Amino acid sequence: MTVTKIATRESYGNALVELYKEHDNIIVLDADLAAATKTVIFKKAFPERHYDCGIAECNMMGIAAGIATTGLVPFVSSFAMFAAGRAFEQVRNSIGYPHLNVKIGATHAGISVGEDGATHQCNEDIALMRTIPGMVIINPADDIEARAAVKAAYNYNGPVYMRFGRLAIPVINNKADYKFELGKGVILREGHDATIIATGLCVGAALAAAEKMAKKNIAVGVINIHTIKPIDRKLIIEAAKKTGKIITIEEHSIIGGLGGAVTEVLTESYPVPVLRLGINDCFGHSGPAIALLHEFGLDAAGIEKKVSEYLKK
Amino acid sequence: MDNLDLKKIANELRKNVITATFYAKSGHPGGSLSAADILTYLYFEEMNVDSQRAGDENRDRFVLSKGHAAPALYSVLALKGYIPVDDLKTLRHIDSYLQGHPDMKHTPGVDMSSGSLGQGISAAVGMALSAKVQHKDFRVYAMLGDGELQEGQVWEAAMFAGSHALDNLTVIIDNNNLQIDGSVAEICSPYPIDKKLEAFNFHVININAHDFNEIRAAFKEARTIKQYPTAIVAKSVKGKGVSFMENIVGWHGKAPNEDEYKQAMTELEKNGEALV
Numbered sequence: 001m002t003v004t005k006i007a008t009r010e011s012y013g014n015a016l017v018e019l020y021k022e023h024d025n026i027i028v029l030d031a032d033l034a035a036a037t038k039t040v041i042f043k044k045a046f047p048e049r050h051y052d053c054g055i056a057e058c059n060m061m062g063i064a065a066g067i068a069t070t071g072l073v074p075f076v077s078s079f080a081m082f083a084a085g086r087a088f089e090q091v092r093n094s095i096g097y098p099h100l101n102v103k104i105g106a107t108h109a110g111i112s113v114g115e116d117g118a119t120h121q122c123n124e125d126i127a128l129m130r131t132i133p134g135m136v137i138i139n140p141a142d143d144i145e146a147r148a149a150v151k152a153a154y155n156y157n158g159p160v161y162m163r164f165g166r167l168a169i170p171v172i173n174n175k176a177d178y179k180f181e182l183g184k185g186v187i188l189r190e191g192h193d194a195t196i197i198a199t200g201l202c203v204g205a206a207l208a209a210a211e212k213m214a215k216k217n218i219a220v221g222v223i224n225i226h227t228i229k230p231i232d233r234k235l236i237i238e239a240a241k242k243t244g245k246i247i248t249i250e251e252h253s254i255i256g257g258l259g260g261a262v263t264e265v266l267t268e269s270y271p272v273p274v275l276r277l278g279i280n281d282c283f284g285h286s287g288p289a290i291a292l293l294h295e296f297g298l299d300a301a302g303i304e305k306k307v308s309e310y311l312k313k
Numbered sequence: 314m315d316n317l318d319l320k321k322i323a324n325e326l327r328k329n330v331i332t333a334t335f336y337a338k339s340g341h342p343g344g345s346l347s348a349a350d351i352l353t354y355l356y357f358e359e360m361n362v363d364s365q366r367a368g369d370e371n372r373d374r375f376v377l378s379k380g381h382a383a384p385a386l387y388s389v390l391a392l393k394g395y396i397p398v399d400d401l402k403t404l405r406h407i408d409s410y411l412q413g414h415p416d417m418k419h420t421p422g423v424d425m426s427s428g429s430l431g432q433g434i435s436a437a438v439g440m441a442l443s444a445k446v447q448h449k450d451f452r453v454y455a456m457l458g459d460g461e462l463q464e465g466q467v468w469e470a471a472m473f474a475g476s477h478a479l480d481n482l483t484v485i486i487d488n489n490n491l492q493i494d495g496s497v498a499e500i501c502s503p504y505p506i507d508k509k510l511e512a513f514n515f516h517v518i519n520i521n522a523h524d525f526n527e528i529r530a531a532f533k534e535a536r537t538i539k540q541y542p543t544a545i546v547a548k549s550v551k552g553k554g555v556s557f558m559e560n561i562v563g564w565h566g567k568a569p570n571e572d573e574y575k576q577a578m579t580e581l582e583k584n585g586e587a588l589v
Contacts (some may be wrong), residue, residue: 027446051442051477059469062435063442069417069425070443071370090432090466098417098426 004143004171008164008201009107011146013038016075017045018147019154026154029064029076031057036166037077037107057082061090061102068100073154076102080109080163084125095159096132103153104161109139110251111279112167112201112293117286123279127256129161130229136182137229139163139250139258141203144173145226148180156182165201165251167289172204185232191221194245194311196303197236199225199258202249205293208300209307218311220247228258233265240272247275247307251298254278275310277303314358316525317588322392323353324585327554328578329388329401335574337384337405340413343564344458345385347489347522347549352389354528355454364394367421373451374440376425378433379458379487380414381566387411387420395422431464433457434484438470441482441542452536456485460492462503468513474542475514482542483535484515487522489551491562506546515544522547555580 016039020026032055034040043050053060057078064074076083083106084091095102111121129137136156140146146164153160172188188203189210198206203224210220223239225232240246246266248259259276266272279296293299297306326349334340356362360373377386384404391398396411403409410419414428424440427433437455444451461467474482486506490497497503507517516538520527528547535543551565552558555577569577 027443049446053473054469056466056469056473058431058466059435059438059473062432062466062470063439063473066376066425066436066439066441067443068439069374069436070440070447072443072446074439089429090435093426093429094432094436 005168006143006171007166007168008140008143008146009038009166011143012105012107012150012162012164013041015147015150016042019150020046020049023154025071026073026075027051027067029053029060029074031055031060031078031082033078037105039077057087058090061087062094064102065094065098065100068102074102075105077105077107079120080106080122080125081120084128084161085122088128092132096135099134099158101157102159104159105164106161107164108166109163110165110200111284111296112165112251112289114166114289114292115286118283121284123253123284125163126228126252126258127260130256130261134158135229136160136227137163138227139200140226141200141224142169142171142173144171144175144178145180148178149226152180152182163200167201169201170204172207180226183227183230183232185235186224186226187221188224189222191219192243193219194247194307195221195223195239195243196247196249196307197223197225197239197258197262198249199228200251202251202298205298205300205303206249209303212300212304213308218308220307225258228261231261231265233269236262236265237270240266240270244272245311246272247277247310249298249303250278252278254280277306319353319357319525321585321588322357323350324554324581324588325392326353326385326388328581329391329398330384331555331569331574331577331581333384333387333401333404334568336402338568339405340384340568341381341566342384342569343491343551343558344379344487344489345382346553346555346558347551348382348385348456348487349553350523350525351456351485351487351528351547352385354525354532356389356393358529359532360454361451364422367395371449371451374424374437374453376433376437376453376455377415377427378437378455379430379461380428380433383413383415386415386423390420390422393422396420430458430461431466434467434470437482438474438479441474441479442477444481445479452481452483454483454485456487458492459486459488459490459497459503459506462486462506463501471510471513471515478540479542480539483532484542484544486544486546487549488546489549491551491560491565493565495562510544514541516541517544517546519546520548522549523553554584
């Protein structure tokens with residue numbers, strides 16, 4: 001069986017083309033990375049609605065804010081490092097504070113950027129964006145979900161941060177029955193020993209790890225949290241009640257991201273032990289994406305190992 | 314409207330700035346007073362705006378990039394009928410809709426939230442670009458401080474506006490040459506402002522910010538320029554209109570006390586009477 005693999009940044013570019021065919025009030029901005037963020041796909045289809053702001057992300061965020069006040073819906077695109085990091089204050093003050101209808105497509109998130117190394121591996125964007133009041137954060141797990149996320153972001157009136165990856169990843173959601181609901185987590189697998197709550201490209205790895213563990217009679221459930229803010233509190237609390245143990249997995253710092261969000265929910269409402277897997281308060285370095293994910297324990301083998309050890313304790 | 318009428322309105326605006334900052338016990342009178350004449354001209358002569366149609370999508374837009382001059386913006390909005398003049402006394406109060414810096418979600422007539430320096434001009438550029446994309450003929454105006462030119466984002470925005478031929482954009486530099494820590498020239502010089510903006514493909518006009526003939530001529534000229542955004546570098550006096558505030562850096566971000574309030578209002582009342 002061949003597994004379809006596609007990077008979610010590619011899904012972003014494709015989804016923008018589909019979106020414009022239905023909604024001609026969108027406009028796409030990029031900052032000299034159109035070929036990498038894949039807005040080039042949109043640019044080729046609709047060049048008159050694609051603007052390159054040059055290497056000036058802070059200005060691009062402000063331009064998007066101004067455009068949003070006039071009724072068009074801008075999709076601004078750059079690497080997560082620059083969209084969430086460099087332009088943080090512009091996103092906060094020019095977009096977040098006036099709650100403008102700007103959609104941020106942040107690609108090349110996490111260590112799976114690979115060889116470009118630590119300066120380009122953004123493991124902090126979810127944490128940064130979570131602190132902006134009213135900011136919706138979506139971290140899709142595959143192509144199907146990423147394209148659905150772009151549409152959902154359009155249909156939501158307010159700022160949305162979408163996180164996409166550079167690495168081609170397997171499609172895990174079934175096209176036929178897949179439904180994306182903003183703010184709703186998805187139970188992908190039931191299990192009574194523990195629940196893995198994963199996001200983004202770690203969802204596929206978590207599923208694979210859970211399958212392997214099942215063969216060793218360890219029943220681990222898997223929940224996909226594609227919307228990190230607002231987070232599906234109900235589903236997280238239910239999982240804690242059901243399995244008592246929670247493991248969060250993300251290609252992001254364990255501080256302030258999915259792990260942070262889940263532990264905040266649980267300590268407030270139903271405290272259970274939580275193991276946070278992710279980037280453990282350190283910087284990344286250059287290397288092939290697959291090798292880095294392995295090194296940081298975020299591939300299926302690493303997840304299986306860490307979760308198995310944790311459950312033995 | 315003739316110059317005398319504009320001067321009367323600007324004088325009222327200045328009185329409102331003093332009153333608002335006095336009641337707020339904080340705020341920025343110096344840069345509000347330097348901007349008063351140009352704001353008066355913009356709202357009473359230049360811009361296609363109407364408080365009865367505040368949300369009209371074809372209206373002209375104004376962005377106060379130097380958002381700390383909010384007392385001047387609120388004052389002109391009050392005089393133009395967007396908000397009650399009496400509400401200016403609630404500036405910066407905990408239950409007021411008049412925030413310390415402009416907030417588009419809470420104050421009618423404010424086109425963009427601003428205050429973090431350098432960010433307003435980018436938003437104005439976005440508005441001007443959107444007008445072009447949508448083939449609409451509204452014009453966009455942004456006022457910046459000269460100290461604000463030290464923010465790199467200003468030049469990012471200028472580069473984009475110049476390279477995209479946004480001739481529906483007019484940027485005004487309120488050039489009072491003072492910022493919080495001292496003179497703009499000494500702290501980190503933006504001069505020559507006109508040459509720099511010209512190099513960024515702006516059509517530049519130098520004027521006296523307190524001379525309505527020059528103000529009128531500049532904005533009329535800006536309307537005739539095609540393919541280039543216009544920048545009006547307006548040489549102004551910080552604290553203009555209140556003798557003891559003029560050109561004093563200390564009045565950048567300090568409210569008048571009761572004695573100073575009375576003295577300032579007496580001066581402005583007298584000035585108003587002289588204009589009749």
